[in-house]
Amino acid sequence: MNESVTVSAPLMPMVVGHLARLQTGLDFINTLDLWPVSHDHLDSPTSAFDWLVDHDLMHREARIHLLAQYEASPAVGVEMLSRLRRVRQAMRGVLEAAATRRAPDPSDLADINRALRTHYIYELVPATDGVSLDHRHQGDPVDGAIARLAEALARELIQGDTTRLRICENPQCHWVFKDTSRTGKRKWCSMSSCGNRAKVARHRARQKTQSPSPL
Numbered sequence: 192m193n194e195s196v197t198v199s200a201p202l203m204p205m206v207v208g209h210l211a212r213l214q215t216g217l218d219f220i221n222t223l224d225l226w227p228v229s230h231d232h233l234d235s236p237t238s239a240f241d242w243l244v245d246h247d248l249m250h251r252e253a254r255i256h257l258l259a260q261y262e263a264s265p266a267v268g269v270e271m272l273s274r275l276r277r278v279r280q281a282m283r284g285v286l287e288a289a290a291t292r293r294a295p296d297p298s299d300l301a302d303i304n305r306a307l308r309t310h311y312i313y314e315l316v317p318a319t320d321g322v323s324l325d326h327r328h329q330g331d332p333v334d335g336a337i338a339r340l341a342e343a344l345a346r347e348l349i350q351g352d353t354t355r356l357r358i359c360e361n362p363q364c365h366w367v368f369k370d371t372s373r374t375g376k377r378k379w380c381s382m383s384s385c386g387n388r389a390k391v392a393r394h395r396a397r398q399k400t401q402s403p404s405p406l
């Protein structure tokens with residue numbers, strides 16, 4: 192998989208101050224909740240920006256500024272939401288392809304590559320043991336956030352262990368996660384929700400087969 196995925200992200204420094212973590216990219220994909228209640232956390236510009244601010248992908252000032260802008264022209268806000276959702280869908284598509292050892296859909300890759308095509312300014316910043324390379328985004332703050340989310344996943348596809356990328360086995364849930372367990376056999380996004388649900392279902396099935404059916 193690592194060889195066949197050629198997400199073009201040549202300007203990815205290894206030590207950077209504000210790159211998004213993989214977990215943030217996965218959380219972003221999981222903002223489309225299906226279970227136990229179906230809810231899209233990106234259902235309005237306000238909630239989408241709340242999510243981005245909470246995940247350190249956007250400054251509060253940018254949020255205030257953009258929301259005021261959308262108030263004046265709501266169509267721009269709608270367009271921004273569809274851009275976010277399109278990248279989210281593409282990230283899920285590419286991750287699912289990696290998790291199931293399939294070649295990614297070219298249109299998903301095209302969406303991610305478009306997201307990665309953004310203007311960065313590279314700069315050296317002081318670090319405890321010398322300097323580290325940081326980068327700042329110039330231009331639309333949403334594009335900057337999208338680029339960092341796509342970058343988090345792209346980095347993992349190239350440098351990480353893609354065999355550990357998983358889709359929750361609860362078919363109604365579909366959350367994506369990285370299996371960091373020692374055994375590498377984790378099946379559910381969370382043992383307490385989906386894992387427990389599977390356990391209860393198994394238990395019920397066993398009881399049914401064991402107890403004689405009432406006649």
Ligand SMILES: [Zn+2]
Pocket residue numbers: 359360361364365366379380381385
């Ligand atoms: Zn789950």
